[in-house]
Amino acid sequence: MGRSVTEIRAMKAEKKKITVLTAYDAAMARLLSDCGVDALLVGDSLGMVVLGYDSTVPVTMDEMIHHAKAVRRGAPDTFIIGDMPYGSYQTGVRDAVLNGIRFIKDAGCDAVKLEGGVSVCPVVKGLVEAGVSVMGHIGLTPQSAGQLGGYKVQGRGLDDARRMLYEARALEEAGVFSMVIECVPDSLVKVITESVSVPTIGIGAGIHCDGQVLVTHDLVGMFEKFTPKFVKKYANLSPLIKEAVTAFHDEVRAEKYPEEEHSFTSKVDYRQLLDE
Numbered sequence: 001m002g003r004s005v006t007e008i009r010a011m012k013a014e015k016k017k018i019t020v021l022t023a024y025d026a027a028m029a030r031l032l033s034d035c036g037v038d039a040l041l042v043g044d045s046l047g048m049v050v051l052g053y054d055s056t057v058p059v060t061m062d063e064m065i066h067h068a069k070a071v072r073r074g075a076p077d078t079f080i081i082g083d084m085p086y087g088s089y090q091t092g093v094r095d096a097v098l099n100g101i102r103f104i105k106d107a108g109c110d111a112v113k114l115e116g117g118v119s120v121c122p123v124v125k126g127l128v129e130a131g132v133s134v135m136g137h138i139g140l141t142p143q144s145a146g147q148l149g150g151y152k153v154q155g156r157g158l159d160d161a162r163r164m165l166y167e168a169r170a171l172e173e174a175g176v177f178s179m180v181i182e183c184v185p186d187s188l189v190k191v192i193t194e195s196v197s198v199p200t201i202g203i204g205a206g207i208h209c210d211g212q213v214l215v216t217h218d219l220v221g222m223f224e225k226f227t228p229k230f231v232k233k234y235a236n237l238s239p240l241i242k243e244a245v246t247a248f249h250d251e252v253r254a255e256k257y258p259e260e261e262h263s264f265t266s267k268v269d270y271r272q273l274l275d276e
Ligand SMILES: Nc1nc(=O)c2c([nH]1)NC[C@@H]1CN(c3ccc(C(=O)N[C@@H](CCC(=O)O)C(=O)O)cc3)CN21
Pocket: 044, 045, 048, 049, 056, 140, 142, 151, 152, 153, 183, 215, 217, 218, 223, 226, 227, 228, 229, 230
């Protein structure tokens, strides 16, 4: 049975590390939930990993809902977080609440995630007041990577670090049940993790977070376009897939596939049809 917001929050005090992985379709969602992963994130990384965009910026609400529905069908009992795409929460609290509610009502998500600190606190409050559980996301926020100067480590300098700690505290105050911290020096993440009561979920944020999140395609070696330093490839599926597909291609060309065991046979002589 899946976890709840209460259970996920409690895991911080229990010092039980939380695992979160991305899922964009029912097949992967089923595999991940079978492994006991604590929560699935329908990330807007969808745009880069499966839709072929160069950033997460073009991803739409409709695309997110379409994939979140598939993830819910594949993992009916797992805690699922819908990642609010760029444009779905920047135009006002009302729009953000309407879009957040779509993740819950239309797609069956348990919570939503959105990027930013102090500037998104009114939106976080609005969503929480509307009954939507919200996960924050600070550090490297890919939807604003343009302003950050690319996909770079955040919070290295003391001033940036102080600001990040302030943003984390503001998000907690606004009511997030957890927050993602992305691409931040591990010693700063330790300070932030000790300063907030809600679980921190790191990606490229070191060992001191209360949990870890990765893009599933990165960890199984199915995304070849780039590999961030924080990724550990627990498997390398791309060469395996290419090997299998090449074998299929060669066997079809060589007329070795399909064999009789892959075919449907019959004793009827259908050649008589040619004489009719
Ligand atoms: N497949 C995939 N994995 C991800 O983790 C991911 C996505 N896509 N798409 C959305 C964002 C983009 N992310 C990224 C993308 C690149 C780097 C990267 O190359 N970072 C540099 C750090 C450079 C520095 O030192 O400042 C690296 O070398 O890892 C990091 C996060 C994380 N998210």
